Amino acid sequence: MGISGWNVAGLTPVVLRGNGRDNLLDRSAWTFSTGFSFNEKFNYCAASFGENFGIPFYPSETAGPRSLMPTINASPPGWLEGNVVRITDPKHIWHDPANATLYIIMRTNTNGSGYAAVLKAVEQRDGGIALQVVTAPSGKLLSFIPFPGGSLKFFITYDTFTHLYWMASSIITDSMCKLSATPQGRYNLPSNQRNILGLYYSSNCIDWVQASVISKGETEYHARNYPSFVISGQDIFLVARSGDCFAKNGQYTNLITFHIIKDFRSLVI
Structure with a gap:
């Protein structure tokens, strides 16, 4: 779906892995993760999306910014700049003993504040890297986490x-x-x-x-x-x-x- 304006709904996070012994200026030296964009995974126009959490905070459209005032617009929800972290504490419920999982915590446009998005990047048996959603122990999808300055x-x-x-x-x-x-x-x-x-x-x-x-x-x-x-x-x-x-x-x-x-x-x- 084409999105005009600030297209954070259409961005796909990518994790890259390279070997320091290779020529990292050569694209073939890198493994690129496979994944999905925000709007491919989440139907943010559905009535149930963000219910009880007020996401998006202001009304927004699907294909471009919505004017709220002459100088203020609300863009479709989405994610952008990410931080890749590894959970090292064996007591943490996200810890992977096989050391094959990274987590991506991303700045998230909710048209409000206080939330970031999270995904995990899991190394596959064939060496590829697949982005996957995170679930809580209850089985509920954990798309957003409370986060200071996450917007x-x-x-x-x-x-x-x-x-x-x-x-x-x-x-x-x-x-x-x-x-x-x-x-x-x-x-x-x-x-x-x-x-x-x-x-x-x-x-x-x-x-x-x-x-x-x-x-x-x-x-x-x-x-x-x-x-x-x-x-x-x-x-x-x-x-x-x-x-x-x-x-x-x-x-x-x-x-x-x-x-x-x-x-x-x-x-x-």
Whole structure:
């Protein structure tokens, strides 16, 4: 199905596997997962989709954006930037003793905040990689998980010293404002608040603890979002897509900022 505008409903996540001894510039050196797009798996126009969870939060169409106000649109629900994690704790119900399963936690457009999407990538006997849905122990489909800042891009990495997953994500404090009261400089929907960046940690990728505020912009124009980071010794080195008073808005920004979180492991409570 063709989708105009922001086509996150039509994206298919792909996990790639390559051998470091091969020429990774050669496409044939990589194994690509097989999977499905959001709209191939979920009928988000069905009356039962998202019932009791308010997904999508605002009414949306199937083939393109729906105008809510002259400057605010709601795109069809979908997923985009993903983080691949391996569950290493044998006590975790997602742990795979065969070490053949990865989980993809993805930023998710629900036209609201507070949720991410999850899939698993399972290595097959023939060496291929297949994307599969996740189910709860009840047998219910587990498409969405509660997630801080899940409506915007986040970044997760695993720390072997603390045995914790660390994440940088947007802190959203104002997603429930009326459309007509959306602050100046915030791009599109109220949930797109991008001016506070937080650091979190988790032992299981589901239950997250906020460790600190990494950076907070003075206004909506001063975005601090879309983070990526590396762990270096006792510190985290992080870059973010940021803005200042010369930015067009919180989405279309003009800076990349660099942040150091010193002795980050001391933030664990």
